[in-house]
Amino acid sequence: MKKLSDLGERQAIRLISKILSEGDVAVGIGDDCAALDFGDEYLLVSTDMITEKTHIPDVMTPWQIGWFIIAINLSDIAAKGGQPLGLVLSLGLPKNTTESFLKELMKGANDCATKYGTTIIGGDTKENSQITICGTAFGTVRKDEFMSRKGAKPGDIVAVTGTLGKAGAGYFALQHNLKGKILKDILEPQPKIKEGRTLAKQKTVTSCMDISDGLSSSLYQLQELNKVGFEIKKDCIPLSPSLFDLAEKHTEIDVHEYALHFGGEYELLLTIPPDAFEQAREKLTAIGTVTKEQDIALIDGASKTILKNKGYEHFKDSDFFNL
Amino acid sequence: MKKLSDLGERQAIRLISKILSEGDVAVGIGDDCAALDFGDEYLLVSTDMITEKTHIPDVMTPWQIGWFIIAINLSDIAAKGGQPLGLVLSLGLPKNTTESFLKELMKGANDCATKYGTTIIGGDTKENSQITICGTAFGTVRKDEFMSRKGAKPGDIVAVTGTLGKAGAGYFALQHNLKGKILKDILEPQPKIKEGRTLAKQKTVTSCMDISDGLSSSLYQLQELNKVGFEIKKDCIPLSPSLFDLAEKHTEIDVHEYALHFGGEYELLLTIPPDAFEQAREKLTAIGTVTKEQDIALIDGASKTILKNKGYEHFKDSDFFNL
Numbered sequence: 001m002k003k004l005s006d007l008g009e010r011q012a013i014r015l016i017s018k019i020l021s022e023g024d025v026a027v028g029i030g031d032d033c034a035a036l037d038f039g040d041e042y043l044l045v046s047t048d049m050i051t052e053k054t055h056i057p058d059v060m061t062p063w064q065i066g067w068f069i070i071a072i073n074l075s076d077i078a079a080k081g082g083q084p085l086g087l088v089l090s091l092g093l094p095k096n097t098t099e100s101f102l103k104e105l106m107k108g109a110n111d112c113a114t115k116y117g118t119t120i121i122g123g124d125t126k127e128n129s130q131i132t133i134c135g136t137a138f139g140t141v142r143k144d145e146f147m148s149r150k151g152a153k154p155g156d157i158v159a160v161t162g163t164l165g166k167a168g169a170g171y172f173a174l175q176h177n178l179k180g181k182i183l184k185d186i187l188e189p190q191p192k193i194k195e196g197r198t199l200a201k202q203k204t205v206t207s208c209m210d211i212s213d214g215l216s217s218s219l220y221q222l223q224e225l226n227k228v229g230f231e232i233k234k235d236c237i238p239l240s241p242s243l244f245d246l247a248e249k250h251t252e253i254d255v256h257e258y259a260l261h262f263g264g265e266y267e268l269l270l271t272i273p274p275d276a277f278e279q280a281r282e283k284l285t286a287i288g289t290v291t292k293e294q295d296i297a298l299i300d301g302a303s304k305t306i307l308k309n310k311g312y313e314h315f316k317d318s319d320f321f322n323l
Numbered sequence: 324m325k326k327l328s329d330l331g332e333r334q335a336i337r338l339i340s341k342i343l344s345e346g347d348v349a350v351g352i353g354d355d356c357a358a359l360d361f362g363d364e365y366l367l368v369s370t371d372m373i374t375e376k377t378h379i380p381d382v383m384t385p386w387q388i389g390w391f392i393i394a395i396n397l398s399d400i401a402a403k404g405g406q407p408l409g410l411v412l413s414l415g416l417p418k419n420t421t422e423s424f425l426k427e428l429m430k431g432a433n434d435c436a437t438k439y440g441t442t443i444i445g446g447d448t449k450e451n452s453q454i455t456i457c458g459t460a461f462g463t464v465r466k467d468e469f470m471s472r473k474g475a476k477p478g479d480i481v482a483v484t485g486t487l488g489k490a491g492a493g494y495f496a497l498q499h500n501l502k503g504k505i506l507k508d509i510l511e512p513q514p515k516i517k518e519g520r521t522l523a524k525q526k527t528v529t530s531c532m533d534i535s536d537g538l539s540s541s542l543y544q545l546q547e548l549n550k551v552g553f554e555i556k557k558d559c560i561p562l563s564p565s566l567f568d569l570a571e572k573h574t575e576i577d578v579h580e581y582a583l584h585f586g587g588e589y590e591l592l593l594t595i596p597p598d599a600f601e602q603a604r605e606k607l608t609a610i611g612t613v614t615k616e617q618d619i620a621l622i623d624g625a626s627k628t629i630l631k632n633k634g635y636e637h638f639k640d641s642d643f644f645n646l
């Protein structure tokens with residue numbers, strides 16, 4: 001009898017999609033958000049669950065836990081170009097949870113929602129043997145501004161917002177009990193709501209997703225959906241300052257390895273035609289191009305290798321964030 | 324330091340409400356659903372989490388678990404008079420969960436959604452040490468048809484849909500390893516979507532909620548919100564046939580006790596002016612009246628006692644369903 005640990009999360013999701021009836025859903029399972037027809041707009045919905053053992057490292061404060069669950073849900077709304085409308089939060093908490101833990105958690109959640117112009121409008125509290133928190137975010141986007149995961153065309157530029165490697169650096173910091181901003185980067189992610197809206201309004205992005213599963217894994221997901229390939233230029237990947245700082249002290253760190261394969265990176269990965277990229281250049285870094293040939297190649301100077309698919313998958317691996 | 328087990332679920336919710344910023348929410352925390360302004364309509368959102376230890380008895384099949392999480396979320400939409408629009412489902416599952424368990428669970432969820440004219444449009448799967456499932460339902464209702472928890476007026480009739488005692492009978496059955504329809508009643512609840520819509524369209528219901536916390540607990544919640552009291556006639560409470568059957572064989576069962584104090588009863592409790600009640604009489608049973616005096620009295624023939632508040636609260640009690 002096959003177990004979920006043999007399947008991995010993405011195969012489990014495929015199995016689930018096959019069972020579900022199709023409704024009036026414009027975009028369903030397999031994208032960052034589901035999108036429902038709502039006149040000229042889509043109603044976007046995204047849900048994410050985090051759990052003590054697999055997502056909440058010991059150093060995370062209750063305030064950060066609250067911030068985190070809101071931020072990762074808003075990141076999915078951002079990836080579709082959406083404007084957040086509100087969130088609901090279900091808390092599964094052990095009986096011996098303190099009142100101050102609950103207060104701090106809700107403050108963190110509220111602070112994150114407020115920062116991104118939205119509110120927590122409802123929820124549920126239940127007893128659970130370990131902290132398990134489920135957030136659901138909804139938002140809206142005009143239909144002609146919606147950024148799907150589907151639509152990448154050969155010749156498009158592959159681009160990312162911000163810098164990568166914050167998640168990898170943070171994971172290293174956690175494992176080595178390092179403190180400071182390097183942890184803040186991963187424990188308090190900043191969803192790219194503003195960036196998503198700006199890109200959406202240009203109506204030129206051909207496909208978009210957040211990099212919560214890591215860059216290589218995200219590229220493989222776009223490849224499968226779009227039946228295209230990618231050529232990624234290793235030297236063009238924008239590396240986060242915190243990763244550089246870390247690598248200076250810890251020379252064993254391969255910075256590109258860290259930037260490519262760690263989940264928990266809440267930037268946006270997108271494809272965009274070359275002329276449109278020029279207009280958005282200030283907010284983006286080009287890291288490669290979409291190819292007709294369905295390989296994902298990593299270009300390193302004159303050498304060209306196939307990029308490994310090493311993203312974090314639940315069930316297959318229960319480490320925090322990655323590897 | 325106060326623990327959640329000292330607070331109970333409703334006090335925890337009060338604490339949470341104080342922390343959250345107010346947004347453009349028409350109805351927020353404290354009702355069955357949150358309601359967001361959406362033109363002539365409200366967007367209704369409800370979220371519920373269930374957990375192996377506290378909500379999922381051993382006899383429940385994976386198909387029933389799937390059905391259950393969808394049904395209880397739709398029940399909240401029903402209580403506001405809403406038309407379901409879709410649901411998302413977050414699954415926290417142990418690594419050793421089998422593929423067939425996942426398939427059956429999703430079939431149950433899909434079957435329930437389909438039966439009530441809606442679909443599951445997205446979700447999340449994560450590893451968890453025990454089965455933890457979070458569903459979020461959304462729906463719409465015209466603003467003038469929305470049935471709030473607030474609005475009960477002295478003189479209104481207190482009424483319920485269907486019959487009560489299914490949850491209590493089911494709980495007894497679980498504890499005594501009984502089988503058959505008596506279990507089906509509680510493990511496969513039927514959300515009152517149609518009844519909710521019919522009542523909403525009449526625009527005469529002054530307050531409404533589902534009875535998922537049990538009748539006495541629900542009355543106490545309406546009392547607190549509306550600053551009114553209730554006189555409930557014990558003999559008027561419509562008892563479920565399954566509870567009667569059970570009480571015939573098990574004479575120790577006090578049927579009214581079971582009908583009053585068990586959560587997991589997915590009928591609707593509502594208040595409605597007497598003349599409007601006459602029009603809806605076929606679908607409802609009158610069980611009492613709203614009073615100005617803020618007591619909840621139970622009338623039993625000539626005797627009048629104060630009704631006890633014995634609903635199930637999480638954190639304070641982790642038994643399945645109730646007591």
